[in-house]
Each structure stands twice: as structure tokens, then as C-alpha cells.
Amino acid sequence: MVEDSSKTPSGTRSSGPLIGRLLVVEPDELVRRMLAMSLHSLGHVVLTAESSEAARDEIASEPFDLIVLDADADGSMSLLDWLGKQDRPTPVIAASARDKTHQIVRAFERGVTDYLTKPINLGIMAGRVQSILRLMSDPDGTNGQVKPLDALKQIDLPAIDKQLEQATSGLGGAAMLRTMNDILRDALQAERASVFRYDPDRHELLTVVAHGEVEAHDSSPLIRMNADDGLAGAALGLDRMLNILDAYEDERFNPDFDQKTGFRTRSVLCFPLHDDHGDAIGIAQVLNRKHGPFTAESEIIAGQLATRCAHALNNAFFQEPDAVNLVATIVAESPVLPSVDETVVITEAKTAAPIIVPDPSSPKSMLGTNLGRYHLQSILGAGMQGVVFQATDELLERDVAIKMLGLHSGRIENVRKQFMLEARTMARLNHPQTVGIHDVGEFDGSMYLVMELCRSTAGNLLKESGTIEYPQCLSIIRDACLGLGAAHKRGMIHRDIKPDNILLDADGRGKLSDFGLAMAANTTDLSGDNRIVGTPHYMSPEQCRAEPVDHRSDLYALGGTFFHLATGQPPFNHYATVDEVLEAQCNEEIPDPGTICPTLAGDCTTVIRLCLAKKPSDRYQTAWALLEDIQALLDRTEID
Incomplete structure (x- = not known):
């Protein structure tokens, strides 16, 4: 049973940590112990199994909230086939070596919810576990409208990860911001999307211009605003997702951007992005779903993408905020440095x-x-x-x-x-x-x-x-x-x-x-x-x-x-x-x-x-x- 350790009142989309009953299926004893210890340290109840047969016995005795499975191990695909036939769907995170992409493809064909590449990054694993537990906890009662695991089948997570990986931050943070904007816009079928980086020292939100169907020559100027302003500021202050049917009907909406650009904002989906410690580091704001307001399905997809965007956002900027002006890391271009004497x-x-x-x-x-x-x-x-x-x-x-x-x-x-x-x-x-x-x-x-x-x-x-x-x-x-x-x-x-x-x-x-x-x-x-x-x-x-x-x-x-x-x-x-x-x-x-x-x-x-x-x-x-x-x-x- 997934429990919210933050004890947030019902009806709010809290960012507090969730704990669940997890099963780690991994044949390597050392890796199995490492994963279990890491998840247990976060408050989860963790059981382990060294084989697919042992995993079936554990699952048959009592259900789990989530399974972390080594997709490269013998019997892993048959275990996924067996799970797919059970009455109660159980989300699975499949782990595979980077050079065995075919295993991830096979795992997704069998209904896994997400994946990890080996060697497993414990911080990324923790974030993806938390994201799935939050989706399955149904804090807003959306599961009656749509099944979370079915909604996630609409997005290609490996392809999204490849986009983020290829978005080098060598030319400053703007390249990564634009990539995240494009991913959110396309995955949520919206007209525009914008990811803001939160600068706590200046209490500002910063981004490049929201992406939409823009021309190739668009220079994507920097946008900076007070972190209390607009719907983005509201989502940051409340630390939860906002799904607004009509922005102009919400008194928190700031129409300045529309007035300056001629864009007409209608529906808005806005949600905070957190680092591995749970601190807010940014806000994602997606505008104007092309087929009406954002739905419960949109919220599920956004929730799954939030951890990926947060991880990419955190890595796109310097970790020493006192040493570098955050604005400069967004807009800076590479210095033109000539070479020097060679080895x-x-x-x-x-x-x-x-x-x-x-x-x-x-x-x-x-x-x-x-x-x-x-x-x-x-x-x-x-x-x-x-x-x-x-x-x-x-x-x-x-x-x-x-x-x-x-x-x-x-x-x-x-x-x-x-x-x-x-x-x-x-x-x-x-x-x-x-x-x-x-x-x-x-x-x-x-x-x-x-x-x-x-x-x-x-x-x-x-x-x-x-x-x-x-x-x-x-x-x-x-x-x-x-x-x-x-x-x-x-x-x-x-x-x-x-x-x-x-x-x-x-x-x-x-x-x-x-x-x-x-x-x-x-x-x-x-x-x-x-x-x-x-x-x-x-x-x-x-x-x-x-x-x-x-x-x-x-x-x-x-x-x-x-x-x-x-x-x-x-x-x-x-x-x-x-x-x-x-x-x-x-x-x-x-x-x-x-x-x-x-x-x-x-x-x-x-x-x-x-x-x-x-x-x-x-x-x-x-x-x-x-x-x-x-x-x-x-x-x-x-x-x-």
C-alpha cells in the first residue's frame, strides 16, 4: 500500500515522498543488496529475489507496489509475461546494460512502466520509483478516469532520454532548456512549453522563450521574472501541479507575455521540478493543449516526465551557485579560444x-x-x-x-x-x-x-x-x-x-x-x-x-x-x-x-x-x- 509520508491533506498534489512495498529481482547478490539498501534508506519496505521463480513466489504471497527487475537476467521476459496475465497490474522498472537496448525494447513490449541503464544510478532510480508510486497513489482520484500504466504507453521514454542525453550543455543551459521544452510540448500535444530554472538567490524564474511552432531563426531570448508571479510562481509557491482550464479565468495568471507576443494562452499545465533532495529547482509550464484542456492523462504523462526534466535541468547548470551567475550559464556562448602547443x-x-x-x-x-x-x-x-x-x-x-x-x-x-x-x-x-x-x-x-x-x-x-x-x-x-x-x-x-x-x-x-x-x-x-x-x-x-x-x-x-x-x-x-x-x-x-x-x-x-x-x-x-x-x-x- 503506497503511503504519503508527508501527511498532506487529501485533494492536493503534494511533492512529499511516498513509500511503498517494493520487490528487487536481481541475480547478482552484491547489486541486489546495494539496490535494496538504497531503497530501504528512503523508507520503502524492500524484499528481494534472486530469480524470476523466487519473484513469482513473493508476488503470489502478497502484492507489491512496484518491481525493479534485471531485464538481462534469465527468465526476466517470462516473468513479465506472467505479470501481464495477473488481475492486478504491477508497475515494473526494468534495468538493462546500455549495450543491450534490445532487452529494453522487449521489456516495453511486455508492459514495463520505466527503465534504468546499468550500472544503475541510485539517484535516478529513487526518482523514477517515486514518480511511479505517485502516479499509482491517485491523490486526485484520476484513476477512475484513466489507468496510469495505460497512459504512459503513449510516450517513448528511451527516445526522450536519448534527446536529453544528446542535448549538450556545452553552449550554456539554453540548449538543454530548449530540448526539454520540445519534449514537453510534443509529449503533451501542446502549442508551447517552457521550463524555468529557479534562482533562489535572486528569487527569479529564468528560461528561454517558450517553444512552439517557431521559425528556425528564432533567437529564443531570455525570459526572467519574479518567482512569485504568474501561474509558474503559483506552482512553485504551492509546490504542486496546477491544471488550469482557462488562464484568463484565473487571477494568478500574468497576461504580460501574451500582450507582448500576440500569443493567446488558454489551458495551462504547470508543475514543479525537484532535485534528488526534494528541493524545487524549476518549473515546467505547458500551454494550450491542441485538443482541448489538459486531461488526467496529461497529468500522468507530465508527472512521469517531471523527474527526467528535473534531472536534466539540474545537470544543465553549475552546481556552485555562488561561483557563477545563473543567468550567464543560460545565455553564455562558448568562448572562441585558439589552440596551443600540442603533445x-x-x-x-x-x-x-x-x-x-x-x-x-x-x-x-x-x-x-x-x-x-x-x-x-x-x-x-x-x-x-x-x-x-x-x-x-x-x-x-x-x-x-x-x-x-x-x-x-x-x-x-x-x-x-x-x-x-x-x-x-x-x-x-x-x-x-x-x-x-x-x-x-x-x-x-x-x-x-x-x-x-x-x-x-x-x-x-x-x-x-x-x-x-x-x-x-x-x-x-x-x-x-x-x-x-x-x-x-x-x-x-x-x-x-x-x-x-x-x-x-x-x-x-x-x-x-x-x-x-x-x-x-x-x-x-x-x-x-x-x-x-x-x-x-x-x-x-x-x-x-x-x-x-x-x-x-x-x-x-x-x-x-x-x-x-x-x-x-x-x-x-x-x-x-x-x-x-x-x-x-x-x-x-x-x-x-x-x-x-x-x-x-x-x-x-x-x-x-x-x-x-x-x-x-x-x-x-x-x-x-x-x-x-x-x-x-x-x-x-x-x-x-
């Missing part, structure tokens, strides 16, 4: 850009001296581009790292621009999972960058031990994913993700570094055309071919790094030359990481292979989508 340059040009090679004796001779207030203590590393010192900031009394380019680097205009670009790029990010920038300067013609000191890298760990413990591997990739997501939100593409560019602080937290190749999507780099930039073992096929790249190329490189950390070797380690590696990245199937490391979890190998898909459209579409699966894998290790 590997392969070109058909007869002459290449000059490579700065420092005098090998010069760095050592500088130890014990000062660069302004920075006392140089030791050399952390050196390469063809320069040297990295460990130093002490004598003014602030802290240890720092100083990256110095070779002699006279500050006097070569191209190199100077590239170096300053890296400094400004990293300074703009200012994210816990990217290396912090403290200062930049020039000494005797050599440019230097003062950075947060990290004493190791993921690459160093591999060199020291050959492999990295699985939980630590996941933590490092999660941290890098967070830093990469922050860069992508600002329109930046790193272009050189690899183990050596993931630094580790004293607590072992990963921090993305070396933005020397960072640039905006599809802009031209300073080094010229027809050049391949990056590190071959981790480069995407499009990057290997010197084609335009976007943020999904970084996700491929992070997948290659994940492969290396998880197995102890990069994907095409058996090739000896750069040309062979580039050719393999473009044309050969990625080796199975599970074959190289048999103890690697099956869901982990699926995540790695999705990152390393040859076509960008077949990969994860955002760093946040990848992050959710990495976090799900981490959650499982904590249960183990």
Missing part, C-alpha cells in the same frame, strides 16, 4: 612550429634561487616544452608548482599567446577537480605559470605499480569527469586527456591539468590546418584524422584513460609506431578490457566501451551522463 604534432607541412628545448643545465642552476616571491626547491619533472619546479610562496607560506617554458619562450609571439591561453583557460575554470592557477609571469625571457602543487599523477601511479586498485581507478576517473564537465560547460575542449594530465593531490583526489590544447568547439588552432594534436593512445578517431572535434572527443580520450587505469595498458598498446596507433584508433575494434583484466566488472567494461565508440553519436553525449555511471560503479564498490 604530438603530425603534419604534412614542410616546416613545423619551433619547439622550445630548455638548456638541461639551466633548471638545476635555478634551484635555491627566487622567481619574485617564489623560492625554487626542486624539479618535479622536465620535458621538451619546459620544466616544472616545486617552490615555496614566501608571502603566503605555501608550496606551489611552477611550470616554466624554455629559454626565450616569452619572446616568441606564438608561444607566448599559447602559454597565456593555457593560464587563462585554467583560471576561468576555478573548479575543485581542475588544477588551480595562482599566478603567471616572465623571468629572463621565459614564461612561467604558478599552480596548485600536486605531487603525483595517475600516470605516475601506473609507472610505479603497473595497475591501480579498482576503487581508486573509479575515483580518479570520476574526479577527472567532474573537471571535464566544468570545462565543457564553458565551451572548452581539452583535447589531451591522458593519465599524465590527471594530477593527484595529497588526499588522492584527481585534478585535470595541462589545458595547453584547450579550445572552443570547431575553432581553428594557432598551429595551422591539417595537423593532428593530442596523444595518440587516447585520441578519438576524428581527432586522429584531424577533423573538427567537439566535447565527445574528450569523452573518448577519458575512456582510453579509463581503459589504461583499469587494465594497466592503453587500448592499442601492442602497436609500436604512432601511425599504427592512429590507424587502429580509426578502424579497429577496441580490445575487450574484460579479456585483459578478467576481474573487471562487466558493467565497467560496458562503460569503457561506450566511451570508446568510433562514432561520436554512439558515445556518452555529456560528461555528466558518464559521471552518473561512474558514480553508480563507485556506489557498488562501497557496498562490497
Whole structure:
């Protein structure tokens, strides 16, 4: 029996949590225990079954409010067939691996209500469970008019999820807002829809212009209004769904938008969007159902889409509201950043850009001296581009790292621009999972960058031990994913993700570094055309071919790094030359990481292979989508 733990008076559409009697059907004991513990912590009564036969016995003894089923397990389809023949319909959430979409199709053909992809994100699972329990609880008595499970069959949830996943937020939050607007408008058969982001600091609701049958040149200007105004403000204040038959008959309706645009609002469906903690983060407002007022069926569909829109809305904006103006995250465009010096340059040009090679004796001779207030203590590393010192900031009394380019680097205009670009790029990010920038300067013609000191890298760990413990591997990739997501939100593409560019602080937290190749999507780099930039073992096929790249190329490189950390070797380690590696990245199937490391979890190998898909459209579409699966894998290790 579904119960409302908020004890809200009857007749209101409350957002308070509902608790129910749930059954988890999962053959893997560890996963079964993790899911049960997570759902139990939310107040649900949870029983488990390791097989479809055991599940039938549990269901026959007493009904359940909802079932979470592993659709990849033996007997899962026969269990769904059996459930479909029972007198009492039971909603089912089917879980399947991302690369087994046919199982989800088969499950929906057998009447499942919703689905999850493995590894299961516990937050998403909690939201979808709550959404279904709310639909089945029938707080407004709508079940007499329409059956919730029948109403949900009209929407294609996997297709909607694909739309949301592909709506990259790299150009600001507007892209995600427009996608959500389109989804709601089409699913609810309306003329217009608009999703508002709630800014609690300014108590404002913000969105791009409501979508309808607009022309391609529509620029979708920003709309911002007081969060107490209009029907959207009323839904936010009441924290419940409003279904208005005629907006002009409701005194809360604000007609200003109609007066300015010539649009005529009639029926309105308005509902709040909540994050995983139950806090309101936005409002969805759908206008003018094409076939009369919004119905009970419309409310059911809206309720199911609300959790998806809320999750997408939460990921479309920065998580640090004090650090970034929320309005800017909606309307910001990608900065046009030129590229900088590359790790590997392969070109058909007869002459290449000059490579700065420092005098090998010069760095050592500088130890014990000062660069302004920075006392140089030791050399952390050196390469063809320069040297990295460990130093002490004598003014602030802290240890720092100083990256110095070779002699006279500050006097070569191209190199100077590239170096300053890296400094400004990293300074703009200012994210816990990217290396912090403290200062930049020039000494005797050599440019230097003062950075947060990290004493190791993921690459160093591999060199020291050959492999990295699985939980630590996941933590490092999660941290890098967070830093990469922050860069992508600002329109930046790193272009050189690899183990050596993931630094580790004293607590072992990963921090993305070396933005020397960072640039905006599809802009031209300073080094010229027809050049391949990056590190071959981790480069995407499009990057290997010197084609335009976007943020999904970084996700491929992070997948290659994940492969290396998880197995102890990069994907095409058996090739000896750069040309062979580039050719393999473009044309050969990625080796199975599970074959190289048999103890690697099956869901982990699926995540790695999705990152390393040859076509960008077949990969994860955002760093946040990848992050959710990495976090799900981490959650499982904590249960183990």
C-alpha cells in the first residue's frame, strides 16, 4: 500500500515522498543488496529475489507496489509475461546494460512502466520509483478516469532520454532548456512549453522563450521574472501541479507575455521540478493543449516526465551557485579560444612550429634561487616544452608548482599567446577537480605559470605499480569527469586527456591539468590546418584524422584513460609506431578490457566501451551522463 509520508491533506498534489512495498529481482547478490539498501534508506519496505521463480513466489504471497527487475537476467521476459496475465497490474522498472537496448525494447513490449541503464544510478532510480508510486497513489482520484500504466504507453521514454542525453550543455543551459521544452510540448500535444530554472538567490524564474511552432531563426531570448508571479510562481509557491482550464479565468495568471507576443494562452499545465533532495529547482509550464484542456492523462504523462526534466535541468547548470551567475550559464556562448602547443604534432607541412628545448643545465642552476616571491626547491619533472619546479610562496607560506617554458619562450609571439591561453583557460575554470592557477609571469625571457602543487599523477601511479586498485581507478576517473564537465560547460575542449594530465593531490583526489590544447568547439588552432594534436593512445578517431572535434572527443580520450587505469595498458598498446596507433584508433575494434583484466566488472567494461565508440553519436553525449555511471560503479564498490 503506497503511503504519503508527508501527511498532506487529501485533494492536493503534494511533492512529499511516498513509500511503498517494493520487490528487487536481481541475480547478482552484491547489486541486489546495494539496490535494496538504497531503497530501504528512503523508507520503502524492500524484499528481494534472486530469480524470476523466487519473484513469482513473493508476488503470489502478497502484492507489491512496484518491481525493479534485471531485464538481462534469465527468465526476466517470462516473468513479465506472467505479470501481464495477473488481475492486478504491477508497475515494473526494468534495468538493462546500455549495450543491450534490445532487452529494453522487449521489456516495453511486455508492459514495463520505466527503465534504468546499468550500472544503475541510485539517484535516478529513487526518482523514477517515486514518480511511479505517485502516479499509482491517485491523490486526485484520476484513476477512475484513466489507468496510469495505460497512459504512459503513449510516450517513448528511451527516445526522450536519448534527446536529453544528446542535448549538450556545452553552449550554456539554453540548449538543454530548449530540448526539454520540445519534449514537453510534443509529449503533451501542446502549442508551447517552457521550463524555468529557479534562482533562489535572486528569487527569479529564468528560461528561454517558450517553444512552439517557431521559425528556425528564432533567437529564443531570455525570459526572467519574479518567482512569485504568474501561474509558474503559483506552482512553485504551492509546490504542486496546477491544471488550469482557462488562464484568463484565473487571477494568478500574468497576461504580460501574451500582450507582448500576440500569443493567446488558454489551458495551462504547470508543475514543479525537484532535485534528488526534494528541493524545487524549476518549473515546467505547458500551454494550450491542441485538443482541448489538459486531461488526467496529461497529468500522468507530465508527472512521469517531471523527474527526467528535473534531472536534466539540474545537470544543465553549475552546481556552485555562488561561483557563477545563473543567468550567464543560460545565455553564455562558448568562448572562441585558439589552440596551443600540442603533445604530438603530425603534419604534412614542410616546416613545423619551433619547439622550445630548455638548456638541461639551466633548471638545476635555478634551484635555491627566487622567481619574485617564489623560492625554487626542486624539479618535479622536465620535458621538451619546459620544466616544472616545486617552490615555496614566501608571502603566503605555501608550496606551489611552477611550470616554466624554455629559454626565450616569452619572446616568441606564438608561444607566448599559447602559454597565456593555457593560464587563462585554467583560471576561468576555478573548479575543485581542475588544477588551480595562482599566478603567471616572465623571468629572463621565459614564461612561467604558478599552480596548485600536486605531487603525483595517475600516470605516475601506473609507472610505479603497473595497475591501480579498482576503487581508486573509479575515483580518479570520476574526479577527472567532474573537471571535464566544468570545462565543457564553458565551451572548452581539452583535447589531451591522458593519465599524465590527471594530477593527484595529497588526499588522492584527481585534478585535470595541462589545458595547453584547450579550445572552443570547431575553432581553428594557432598551429595551422591539417595537423593532428593530442596523444595518440587516447585520441578519438576524428581527432586522429584531424577533423573538427567537439566535447565527445574528450569523452573518448577519458575512456582510453579509463581503459589504461583499469587494465594497466592503453587500448592499442601492442602497436609500436604512432601511425599504427592512429590507424587502429580509426578502424579497429577496441580490445575487450574484460579479456585483459578478467576481474573487471562487466558493467565497467560496458562503460569503457561506450566511451570508446568510433562514432561520436554512439558515445556518452555529456560528461555528466558518464559521471552518473561512474558514480553508480563507485556506489557498488562501497557496498562490497
